[in-house]
Amino acid sequence: MANKTAYVSKPMDVLKNSLEKNIMVDVKGNRTYSGTLEGYDIYMNVVLSNVSETINGENKGVFEKMLVRGDNIIFVSPSRSD
Amino acid sequence: MANKTAYVSKPMDVLKNSLEKNIMVDVKGNRTYSGTLEGYDIYMNVVLSNVSETINGENKGVFEKMLVRGDNIIFVSPSRSD
Amino acid sequence: MANKTAYVSKPMDVLKNSLEKNIMVDVKGNRTYSGTLEGYDIYMNVVLSNVSETINGENKGVFEKMLVRGDNIIFVSPSRSD
Amino acid sequence: MANKTAYVSKPMDVLKNSLEKNIMVDVKGNRTYSGTLEGYDIYMNVVLSNVSETINGENKGVFEKMLVRGDNIIFVSPSRSD
Amino acid sequence: MANKTAYVSKPMDVLKNSLEKNIMVDVKGNRTYSGTLEGYDIYMNVVLSNVSETINGENKGVFEKMLVRGDNIIFVSPSRSD
Amino acid sequence: MANKTAYVSKPMDVLKNSLEKNIMVDVKGNRTYSGTLEGYDIYMNVVLSNVSETINGENKGVFEKMLVRGDNIIFVSPSRSD
Amino acid sequence: MANKTAYVSKPMDVLKNSLEKNIMVDVKGNRTYSGTLEGYDIYMNVVLSNVSETINGENKGVFEKMLVRGDNIIFVSPSRSD
Numbered sequence: 001m002a003n004k005t006a007y008v009s010k011p012m013d014v015l016k017n018s019l020e021k022n023i024m025v026d027v028k029g030n031r032t033y034s035g036t037l038e039g040y041d042i043y044m045n046v047v048l049s050n051v052s053e054t055i056n057g058e059n060k061g062v063f064e065k066m067l068v069r070g071d072n073i074i075f076v077s078p079s080r081s082d
Numbered sequence: 083m084a085n086k087t088a089y090v091s092k093p094m095d096v097l098k099n100s101l102e103k104n105i106m107v108d109v110k111g112n113r114t115y116s117g118t119l120e121g122y123d124i125y126m127n128v129v130l131s132n133v134s135e136t137i138n139g140e141n142k143g144v145f146e147k148m149l150v151r152g153d154n155i156i157f158v159s160p161s162r163s164d
Numbered sequence: 165m166a167n168k169t170a171y172v173s174k175p176m177d178v179l180k181n182s183l184e185k186n187i188m189v190d191v192k193g194n195r196t197y198s199g200t201l202e203g204y205d206i207y208m209n210v211v212l213s214n215v216s217e218t219i220n221g222e223n224k225g226v227f228e229k230m231l232v233r234g235d236n237i238i239f240v241s242p243s244r245s246d
Numbered sequence: 247m248a249n250k251t252a253y254v255s256k257p258m259d260v261l262k263n264s265l266e267k268n269i270m271v272d273v274k275g276n277r278t279y280s281g282t283l284e285g286y287d288i289y290m291n292v293v294l295s296n297v298s299e300t301i302n303g304e305n306k307g308v309f310e311k312m313l314v315r316g317d318n319i320i321f322v323s324p325s326r327s328d
Numbered sequence: 329m330a331n332k333t334a335y336v337s338k339p340m341d342v343l344k345n346s347l348e349k350n351i352m353v354d355v356k357g358n359r360t361y362s363g364t365l366e367g368y369d370i371y372m373n374v375v376l377s378n379v380s381e382t383i384n385g386e387n388k389g390v391f392e393k394m395l396v397r398g399d400n401i402i403f404v405s406p407s408r409s410d
Numbered sequence: 411m412a413n414k415t416a417y418v419s420k421p422m423d424v425l426k427n428s429l430e431k432n433i434m435v436d437v438k439g440n441r442t443y444s445g446t447l448e449g450y451d452i453y454m455n456v457v458l459s460n461v462s463e464t465i466n467g468e469n470k471g472v473f474e475k476m477l478v479r480g481d482n483i484i485f486v487s488p489s490r491s492d
Numbered sequence: 493m494a495n496k497t498a499y500v501s502k503p504m505d506v507l508k509n510s511l512e513k514n515i516m517v518d519v520k521g522n523r524t525y526s527g528t529l530e531g532y533d534i535y536m537n538v539v540l541s542n543v544s545e546t547i548n549g550e551n552k553g554v555f556e557k558m559l560v561r562g563d564n565i566i567f568v569s570p571s572r573s574d
Contacts, residue, residue, distance in 0.1 A: 009530045009531035009539045010531050010533060010539075011531060011532065011533050011535075011537035011538065011539050011559050012533070012537075013531070013539075014539055014557065014558075014559040015559070027156060028521075028564075029110075029156075031156075033157070038091045039091035039092050039093060039095070040093065041092060041093050041094070043093075044561065045093035045094075045126075046093065047091045047092075047093050047095075047096055051159075063159045064159075064160070065096065065159060065160055066096075066157050066158070066159045067093050067096040067097070067157060067158045067159070068156070068157045069126065069152075069155050069156060069157065070561075071153075071563075072110075072156050073561050074519060074521075074523075074560070074561060074564050075525070075558050075559060075560045075561065076558070076559045077543075077555045077556075077557060077558045077559070078556070078557055109238060111192075111238075113238070115239070120173045121173035121174050121175060121177070122175065123174060123175050123176070125175075127175035127176075127208075128175065129173045129174075129175050129177075129178055133241075145241045146241075146242070147178065147241060147242055148178075148239050148240070148241045149175050149178040149179070149239060149240045149241070150238070150239045151208065151234075151237050151238060151239065153235075154192075154238050191320060193274075193320075195320070197321070202255045203255035203256050203257060203259070204257065205256060205257050205258070207257075209257035209258075209290075210257065211255045211256075211257050211259075211260055215323075227323045228323075228324070229260065229323060229324055230260075230321050230322070230323045231257050231260040231261070231321060231322045231323070232320070232321045233290065233316075233319050233320060233321065233322075235317075236274075236320050273402060275356075275402075277402070279403070284337045285337035285338050285339060285341070286339065287338060287339050287340070289339075291339035291340075291372075292339065293337045293338075293339050293341075293342055297405075309405045310405075310406070311342065311405060311406055312342075312403050312404070312405045313339050313342040313343070313403060313404045313405070314402070314403045315372065315398075315401050315402060315403065317399075318356075318402050355484060357438075357484075359484075361485070366419045367419035367420050367421060367423070368421065369420060369421050369422070371421075373421035373422075374421065375419045375420075375421050375423075375424055379487075391487045392487075392488070393424065393487060393488055394424075394485050394486070394487045395421050395424040395425070395485060395486045395487070396484070396485045397454065397480075397483050397484060397485065399481075400438075400484050437566060439520075439566075441566075443567070448501045449501035449502050449503060449505070450503065451502060451503050451504070453503075455503035455504075456503065457501045457502075457503050457505075457506055461569075473569045474569075474570070475506065475569060475570055476506075476567050476568070476569045477503050477506040477507070477567060477568045477569070478566070478567045479536065479562075479565050479566060479567065481563075482520075482566050
């Protein structure tokens with residue numbers, strides 16, 4: 001199993017590999033925030049730019065920049081070109 | 083990827099770069115607090131001045147100064163001039 | 165940006181500067197507690213005297229003294245004379 | 247402001263000064279527990295004796311002794327003779 | 329006030345003094361678990377034997393032994409013979 | 411009271427004594443998971459095999475193996491032969 | 493009981509043994525995420541690829557890659573070939 005480690009992606013690497021790329025952040029309360037990942041920290045706080053917000057599947061706000069608190073995140077998914 | 087680091091914004095820098103500028107703080111329970119960022123700490127507690135509150139999208143209170151506890155914050159977004 | 169620091173209010177300073185003055189404490193569950201701030205600690209636990217309680221905007225109890233647990237606080241706002 | 251410190255009540259002093267006196271403990275879920283404070287710890291866990299419980303404002307149980315977990319406490323208020 | 333300390337019951341002593349005796353454990357979600365206290369730890373996890381469960385005031389299960397996680401406990405009350 | 415200690419069951423011993431035996435794990439959201447306890451850790455995360463799930467009292471899934479996160483556990487009860 | 497230890501599966505081993513295999517992750521809010529486990533960390537944050545999402549039992553999104561935050565996980569179950 002030793003060489004298996006080579007295949008493992010560490011969770012935070014998903015964020016590292018998505019820098020400057022588009023991601024979707026799914027947040028408690030049926031909200032999503034999609035935008036370009038500009039940064040993150042070990043608490044999974046993320047900085048997004050050019051953000052589209054959906055609440056219950058409907059488009060709501062558009063934001064130039066946003067800091068999303070990691071606490072409320074359910075999942076983060078990189079967009080297809082990853 | 084080493085030089086990529088130069089582009090990364092650390093989440094707390096969003097707050098640092100917004101000092102004395104207008105931000106919107108989105109808080110659990112469908113509340114927003116918009117005002118001038120006067121200060122913050124590592125727990126994401128923020129101090130705002132000249133604050134407008136909305137609950138479920140309706141204008142509610144206006145406050146000269148306010149300390150918002152970081153725990154309940156979903157996101158922070160700087161206003162356009164950032 | 166170095167001299168900017170001079171303008172920053174630390175969140176806990178909002179409490180320090182409100183000692184012996186009136187504040188409003190907004191708490192989860194649509195509750196507010198307004199009274200004179202007598203003390204606080206680093207967990208944002210606060211001691212109030214001459215407290216008026218509102219629940220869903222209606223006046224409820226009046227309390228001579230009260231210790232409000234910091235955990236449940238959404239925001240603290242000093243009254244106008246600050 | 248230095249001598250101001252003399253007037254500050256630390257939150258835990260509200261509990262210390264209420265030992266052997268009556269207090270009301272307001273707990274999440276619209277519950278209150280009123281009784282004589284027999285002890286407490288730094289987590290705000292409290293021991294009460296001769297306790298009356300209300301749920302949604304209605305009298306429910308009566309308990310000889312009770313340990314209330316600090317986690318769920320919204321506020322603690324000493325009764326008038328304090 | 330120095331000799332007052334003699335009268336203080338530490339919260340965890342309520343558990344210590346209830347070992348091998350009957351207690352009622354009130355848990356979030358309108359549940360109670362009544363049984364003989366067999367053990368506990370500093371997280372307020374408790375071990376009960378001969379346990380009766382009520383949900384919303386109705387008798388539900390009966391359990392020979394049970395470990396109740398401290399996290400969800402609202403209060404613990406020793407039965408009368410304490 | 412010194413020799414009383416001999417009778418105390420530490421909460422985690424309930425898990426230790428249930429290894430390779432059947433237990434019921436009651437989880438927030440009116441769910442239960444019953445199966446053979448294969449392992450656990452200090453966070454009360456448990457590994458079960460041959461698991462039956464109930465939600466609101468109705469049988470739902472059956473799972474060969476399952477890791478249940480300790481955070482959401484309300485209680486754990488060993489089956490009768492303990 | 494000493495040799496019993498040999499049979500114990502540590503909870504995190506369920507994840508380790510499922511690397512590159514299919515798992516189902518059950519998350520608060522009646523959601524499941526099924527996909528290939530690509531990695532995890534000590535907080536139970538998991539990386540999945542080729543993910544199918546269900547909400548209240550209905551198929552919703554499909555995602556190439558996803559980082560699911562450990563906080564919200566109720567259980568993880570390896571698929572049959574484990």
